[in-house]
Amino acid sequence: MNLAVASGKGGTGKTLVATSLALSLSELGPVQLLDCDVEEPNAHILLRPTIDSSEPVTVPVPVVDKERCTYCGLCAEACAYNAIAVAGSIALVFPELCHGCGACSYVCPKKAISETTREVGVVESGHVDGLRFGHGRLNVGEAMAAPVIRAVKKLADPEATVIFDAPPGTSCPVVETVRGSDFCLLVTEPTPFGLNDLTMAVEVTREIGVPCGVVINRDGMGDDRVSEFCAREGIPVLLRIPFDRRIAEAYCRGETLVAAMPSWREAFRKLFDEIRTLAAVGSAA
Amino acid sequence: MKEIVVLSGKGGTGKTAVLASFAALAENSVLCDCDVDAPNLHLLLEPEVLETHDFYGLQVAHIDPEACNECGLCGAACRFDAIRDFQVDPFACEGCGLCTHVCPLEAISMRDRLAGHWYVSRTRFGLLTHARLRAAQENSGKLVMAVRKRAREIAAETGAYYILSDGPPGIGCPAISSLSGAQTALIVTEPSLSGIHDLERVLELCRHFRVRALVCMNKCDLSAENSQRIEEQCRRLAVEVVARIPFDPDVNRAIVEGRPVVETSDGAASREIRSLWEAVAAHPTP
Numbered sequence: 109m110n111l112a113v114a115s116g117k118g119g120t121g122k123t124l125v126a127t128s129l130a131l132s133l134s135e136l137g138p139v140q141l142l143d144c145d146v147e148e149p150n151a152h153i154l155l156r157p158t159i160d161s162s163e164p165v166t167v168p169v170p171v172v173d174k175e176r177c178t179y180c181g182l183c184a185e186a187c188a189y190n191a192i193a194v195a196g197s198i199a200l201v202f203p204e205l206c207h208g209c210g211a212c213s214y215v216c217p218k219k220a221i222s223e224t225t226r227e228v229g230v231v232e233s234g235h236v237d238g239l240r241f242g243h244g245r246l247n248v249g250e251a252m253a254a255p256v257i258r259a260v261k262k263l264a265d266p267e268a269t270v271i272f273d274a275p276p277g278t279s280c281p282v283v284e285t286v287r288g289s290d291f292c293l294l295v296t297e298p299t300p301f302g303l304n305d306l307t308m309a310v311e312v313t314r315e316i317g318v319p320c321g322v323v324i325n326r327d328g329m330g331d332d333r334v335s336e337f338c339a340r341e342g343i344p345v346l347l348r349i350p351f352d353r354r355i356a357e358a359y360c361r362g363e364t365l366v367a368a369m370p371s372w373r374e375a376f377r378k379l380f381d382e383i384r385t386l387a388a389v390g391s392a393a
Numbered sequence: 394m395k396e397i398v399v400l401s402g403k404g405g406t407g408k409t410a411v412l413a414s415f416a417a418l419a420e421n422s423v424l425c426d427c428d429v430d431a432p433n434l435h436l437l438l439e440p441e442v443l444e445t446h447d448f449y450g451l452q453v454a455h456i457d458p459e460a461c462n463e464c465g466l467c468g469a470a471c472r473f474d475a476i477r478d479f480q481v482d483p484f485a486c487e488g489c490g491l492c493t494h495v496c497p498l499e500a501i502s503m504r505d506r507l508a509g510h511w512y513v514s515r516t517r518f519g520l521l522t523h524a525r526l527r528a529a530q531e532n533s534g535k536l537v538m539a540v541r542k543r544a545r546e547i548a549a550e551t552g553a554y555y556i557l558s559d560g561p562p563g564i565g566c567p568a569i570s571s572l573s574g575a576q577t578a579l580i581v582t583e584p585s586l587s588g589i590h591d592l593e594r595v596l597e598l599c600r601h602f603r604v605r606a607l608v609c610m611n612k613c614d615l616s617a618e619n620s621q622r623i624e625e626q627c628r629r630l631a632v633e634v635v636a637r638i639p640f641d642p643d644v645n646r647a648i649v650e651g652r653p654v655v656e657t658s659d660g661a662a663s664r665e666i667r668s669l670w671e672a673v674a675a676h677p678t679p
Contacts, residue, residue: 117431118562119405123587147563148402148594150587188451188489209472209489248594249601251534251566276404276562277430280531283484299648301409305431311528316484330649353615353640360616362586 110270111383112289112318115296116305118276121325121349122295126273127154128365129293132376134239138268143243144285145275146229146256154364157241159234165244165259166225167252168208172199176220183212183221204251229256233263240268253281261285269380278308283316291387292320293346298330303337310343319390321383326351344386347379394548395678396556398427398575398604402591404562406581407611410644411666412559413437413653416518418670422555424516425544426523427571429509429536434559437653440514440521448524448539450508450532451488454481460500467492467501484529508532511539513547520547534566541571555674564598572598576678578606579635584619592623596630607676609636609669635676636669638662 113126123143130141143151170183170192181194191205192212203226213221228250233242242263244256253275261284264270274285286292292313296306306322313320321344324334329351338345349355349365358368366372397415399408413434416424426434454475456467461479468476471492475485483506493501508531511524522540526533544556558575561567572578578599582592592608599606608627613620620637627634641662647654655663 117404117433119403145563147565147568148587148591150403150590153586153590186490186494188487207487207489209487209491210470211489211491211494214470214491215494246565248564248597249569251569253563253565277533278528279430279526279533279567281565283529283531287484299645300436300651301433301648304433304436308431308528315529329645356612356615359587360583360585360619 109384109387110264110272110289112272112274112286112292114274114282114286114292114294114309115276116278116294116309117301120295120297120302123150123154123273124325124359124365125293125295125323126271127151128372129376129380130239130271131237131364131366132373133269133380134237138265140240140242140265140268140270141273142260142263142270143273144257144260145273146244146246146253146260147275149243149245151273152241152243153362155236155239155241157234157236159232161234162230162232164227165229165231165256166227167255168210168223169203169206169226170201170212170221171224172201173220173222176218178218180217182215182217186211186215207252228252231256231259231263240265254284257281257284278312282312286313286318287316289318291383291390292318293323293383294320295323295325296334297326298324298332298334300333303334306334307337310341319386321346321386323347323349325349346382347375394554394556395577396558396575397577397579397673398558398560398571399579399581400560400568400572400595401562401581402564402595403587406583406588407644408581409433409437409559410648410654411581411609412557414655414666415557415670417653417655418667419555419557419674421553422519422557423544423548423551423553424519424521425540425556425558426521427537427540427558427567428561429524429526429533429540430561430567432523432525435521435523436651437648438516438518438521439651440516440523442512442514444513446511447507448509448511448536449505450530450535451506452490452503453483453486453488453506454490454492455502455504456481457500457502460498462498464497466495466497470495509536511536513543519553522547534570537567537570564594568598569602572604573602575604577673577676578604579609579673580606581609581611582623583612584610584616584623586619589619589622589626592626596632606632607635607673608632609638610634611638612640613637614639635672636665638665
C-alpha cells in the first residue's frame, strides 16, 4: 500500500502526521517512510534515523563536440527549455535549464551532441526503530526537484506500507509524489488559509485520480469552514488533532507526536485502518 | 524602488501574515504574491480583479490516433515515461517534444496547455499582482516571473517606492524566481528544529543569489532554546535578526477574520511587526 501525505499549504503538520503514522504502524509490519519534500526535508529531524546509504542523484546534460558541430542550430530549435543557444560559431549549454530529455542529441544531424551527467542532489536511506526511512535533498540553487523526488520514490518497497511525505503546494513536485499512490491523506488546518489550500489539493487528487481523506490539525484554532467544505464535497474527515500548545512545543523540540504523547498511537492505527478501507473502495470504483 | 521579498524555506512560518501587515503599513507600494502554487495573500487583502491574463506553461504532446500505427518508438524514446499504451499522460509529459521528432508518421504534435492565470487587482493598500497555477500544473517559476515583471512595471509607472513580495516555501524553482534580483529577502522562521534546518538552506540560497537576507523570528517564545540557536546561527553567518515576534493568538484571529493583524490588534505580535516594518523600511539599500 502506497499512502501519500500532502497538504497544499506548508506548515499544516504533514510531517507530524506522516512520522507519527509511520511509527504507530511500524510494530505491526514492514513500514517505510519516504520524505519527498526534497527542497526542505524535515522528517529526519523528528525521526533521527541512522543513514546507511547515500547516492548522488544525477541528470543527463548535453555536451557539444566542437569538432563535429556545424552550428546549424537545430538543437536550439528543438530544445523546449531554452537550454541550448547557438550563435555564430558558439553553441552554449545552460545546464540549470536542461530537463535532460535528449531531444537535442536526437535531432543533431552530425551526432555532435553526447551526454554527461550532473549532480542535482542526493538520496539517502536508513532506518530507525524498525521503521525504514528514505529522503532526498535537492542541492541549493538547483531549480528542478522532480528528478530527486523520482529517485526517492525508487526506494519504495512493494512489500511494505510506504508513506510518502509530500512537499507543500499543488504543482509538479506534489503531483510527482502523489501520482501512483493508493490514497492521499490531506493535512489541513481550520483557517481560511487551510481551506483555500485544501480546496486546491483536493482538486489535484481528483485530477490524478487518487482517493483522499482529511486530517484537521490544530482543530479548534479557527472556524468550521473546513469541516463544512469536507461535508459538502463528501471528503471524509479521518482525524482531528486539537490545537494544543504542548503539541507545538513538542514539535519545536523535534519530537514526534507519538513520542511526546504515546496515547496517540492508537488513533493513528485506527486512522490507517480507515484509510485501507477507503483505498479499497477507491480502487474498486 | 526597493523590492522586499518574504521567504521562509519552510511553509507555515507566518510569511503571509507578516507581508499583509507590511502592506497595511507601507505607503506607496505595489504588492506581489509570488506563491503561485498556494497563494494566500489575497485572503487578507480582498482584491478586486482589474486584469486577468492566461498563462501557458510548457506544451503537452498529443498523439493523433488516426495517424498512429502503434510502432511504440515514442514511448521507448520518452525519458519521462509519459507515453504508455500509445497515450500521453499529461501529468508526466514535460513538453520536450522529443516524441514529435521520433515519430516516423508525424502523428504527434505539441499543444498549448493553459497552466493558470495571473491578475492585477486593486486592494485597499495598493495594486496587487498575483496568480493561480491550475491544480497539478508545472512551471511555476515562469509564472512567478510574470507576476514580478508586472509588479515592477506598475511600480515604475506609478512611482511606487516599494515592491512587497510574498514568496513561496521551499528553495526550488519558484523560490529562486521570487528571489533573483530582489534587494532584500526577509526570512521568516520559527524556533523549531525544522525551522532551523530550513533557515540554513534558505540563507544559503540568498548567498547563492547574492540577495541580502534579514531574519524575523516568529513565535519566538515557543522554544527558548531553539530561539537561542537561531540567534547564534545568524550571528555566525553575519545575518541580522531584525524581529522577534511572540506567539500571539491575535495573529490567528486576524487570519480567520481575513485581515492583516496590524489592522485588528494592538497586541504583542502586532507591535513587533510594526517596529519590524520600520526597521526593514529604514534599512539602507545594499
